[in-house]
Amino acid sequence: DTEVTQTPKHLVMGMTNKKSLKCEQHMGHRAMYWYKQKAKKPPELMFVYSYEKLSINESVPSRFSPECPNSSLLNLHLHALQPEDSALYLCASSQYLATRNTIYFGEGSWLTVV
Amino acid sequence: AQKVTQAQTEISVVEKEDVTLDCVYETRDTTYYLFWYKQPPSGELVFLIRRNSFDEQNEISGRYSWNFQKSTSSFNFTITASQVVDSAVYFCALSEYTANAGGTSYGKLTFGQGTILTVHP
Numbered sequence: 365d366t367e368v369t370q371t372p373k374h375l376v377m378g379m380t381n382k383k384s385l386k387c388e389q390h391m392g393h394r395a396m397y398w399y400k401q402k403a404k405k406p407p408e409l410m411f412v413y414s415y416e417k418l419s420i421n422e423s424v425p426s427r428f429s430p431e432c433p434n435s436s437l438l439n440l441h442l443h444a445l446q447p448e449d450s451a452l453y454l455c456a457s458s459q460y461l462a463t464r465n466t467i468y469f470g471e472g473s474w475l476t477v478v
Numbered sequence: 479a480q481k482v483t484q485a486q487t488e489i490s491v492v493e494k495e496d497v498t499l500d501c502v503y504e505t506r507d508t509t510y511y512l513f514w515y516k517q518p519p520s521g522e523l524v525f526l527i528r529r530n531s532f533d534e535q536n537e538i539s540g541r542y543s544w545n546f547q548k549s550t551s552s553f554n555f556t557i558t559a560s561q562v563v564d565s566a567v568y569f570c571a572l573s574e575y576t577a578n579a580g581g582t583s584y585g586k587l588t589f590g591q592g593t594i595l596t597v598h599p
Contacts, residue, residue: 406569406589407523419582452521463511463573463585464530469523 367391368470370455376476379445385473387438387455395419396438397456397467398430407454407469413438414461445477481505482572484590491560492598499555499593501570507531510574512546512553513587518566529553560597567592 368389377383389396395414399407412420413432427449429441438455452472458465481504491497503512514526527537529546537544541558557564569592576586 404592406592409586412584414584420578420584454521454523456523461584463509463575464528465585466513466525466528467587468525469515472521472523474521 368455368457368468370453370470370473372473373471374474374476376478377442377445378478379447381445382441382443384442385440385453385455385475387440387470388436389438389455389457389468389470390436391457391459391468392435393457393459393468394435395458395461395465396432397458398428398438398440399454399456399469401452401454401472403451411440412461419461442475445475447477450476482570482588482590484568484570484593486593487591488594488596490596490598493562494559495597496556496558497560497595497597499557499568499570499595501553501555501590503551503553503570503572505551505572505574507574510572511585513571513573514544514553514555515569515571515589516566517569517592523569526555557595560595562597562599565595565597567594 371386398410401407409422410424411430416432427444431439454472456467456469458467483502510531512529516524543556545554570590571587573585573587577583
């Protein structure tokens with residue numbers, strides 16, 4: 365079983381809605397990630413937090429707003445999304461931000477924007 | 479720039495057949511890490527193996543085995559006696575140090591395009 369848990373599993377939202385995706389890990393990892401995955405494509409990195417500070421933003425539109433309330437939690441706030449933002453959103457964590465550290469993924473949140 | 483190529487887009491086999499998934503990578507670094515992940519239809523990316531660039535020993539874990547050949551920049555994955563539960567998308571990935579415009583260095587994971595494996599009963 366994955367040690368990175370994401371909620372909700374499925375989310376349908378309108379373009380004017382505000383919603384949030386939530387992620388939690390209890391492995392004591394200090395790096396947490398958001399990835400976006402479109403159908404039949406590999407995951408693409410969106411954001412990276414290290415020690416609860418935003419370290420990497422891969423030029424993600426401001427309608428996606430990440431938040432790291434503490435070392436175990438990671439949120440992704442969604443506002444004014446477009447239908448093309450429909451995708452699988454994967455949360456992940458690793459011990460640190462290092463090449464040798466394995467990144468462990470959650471089950472993902474399937475987002476549909478209507 | 480790093481790059482990972484999984485030339486096989488889709489593979490279809492019958493249960494109990496052996497199947498090999500190919501992965502070729504490009505990197506300028508001498509220190510890097512290679513990974514394989516499995517993604518079943520549920521969506522979760524399941525970590526299978528990590529290999530560093532200095533360890534060319536092949537590895538076997540049950541029905542899974544990995545062949546790392548630095549000379550050909552390949553890290554191939556073989557499933558022996560495939561089962562229906564092996565049906566999934568398999569991603570090969572490469573991690574090497576990357577510095578972003580803000581000067582932050584981190585291990586960025588670059589994925590191949592994935593290979594869809596279907597095992598028929």
